[in-house]
Amino acid sequence: MELSRIYAIEAPKLQRYFRARLRGSDDIGDLVHETFVRLLGALDTGNPLRPGAYLQRIARNLLFNRTKRLENRLAGFHMSFDECYELATPPNQGEEIEVEDMMRIYRKALSELPDxxxxxFLLHRVDELTYREIGERLGIxxxxxxxxxxxALAHIDAALEQE
Structure with a gap:
């Protein structure tokens, strides 16, 4: 299937997907674009059998990575109100709550997985090991x-979809 047709069919679905998860965000167009950029990278190595499902997986991974980056930024943010009289920008409590909810679901889903x-999964996503390195380390x-x-991805995706 040609890319323009895939885009015509899948871009509106991705916009709805991102809009439902990132209420009020201005990044939806950028995320749809990034999803298709990553699909183009995958097309260089071969055609996915189901481009819509592949795009959905890319979109979920983008949200996951975005959440991890935001969580890391929030964890590294330490400011005393005594040190400053006025915040440069108002706090966005909705985004923080959304991140906390997503991370709670993610951690619960992760804990439900077999050892x-x-x-x-953690060796791949956190330690960024290759499949070969993981296989050698785990003896598989x-x-x-x-x-x-x-x-692991299917289980985590299903858990995030239920919420």
Whole structure:
């Protein structure tokens, strides 16, 4: 299927997906664009069988990465109100609450995974190890690593979708 047709079909779906999860955000167009940029990168290595599902996976990963970055920024933000009299921008409590909710769901879903699946997923996402490195560390084959990571992603995606 050609990219312009995929875009015509999938871009509105992605906009609705991002809009539902990022209420009031101005980044929706940028996220849709980034999703398609990443799809183009994947098309260089081969055509995904189901581009819509592949785009959805990319979109979920973008939201996950965005949430992690925001959580890291919030964790590193320390300011005493005694040190300043006025904040430069008003606090956005809604975004913080959304991040907290998403992270609570993510942690719960992660804790529900079998040990080896959780280990493989964390080694890939947190420690940024390759499938080969994970396989060597856990004593399993690369296809088994792929299975565990796919299983973890599916479980986490389902948990996030329920909320």
């Amino acid at each position: 080896k699946t959780r280990q493989a 084959s690369i296809p088994t690593v792929q299975y565990h990571i796919a299983r």
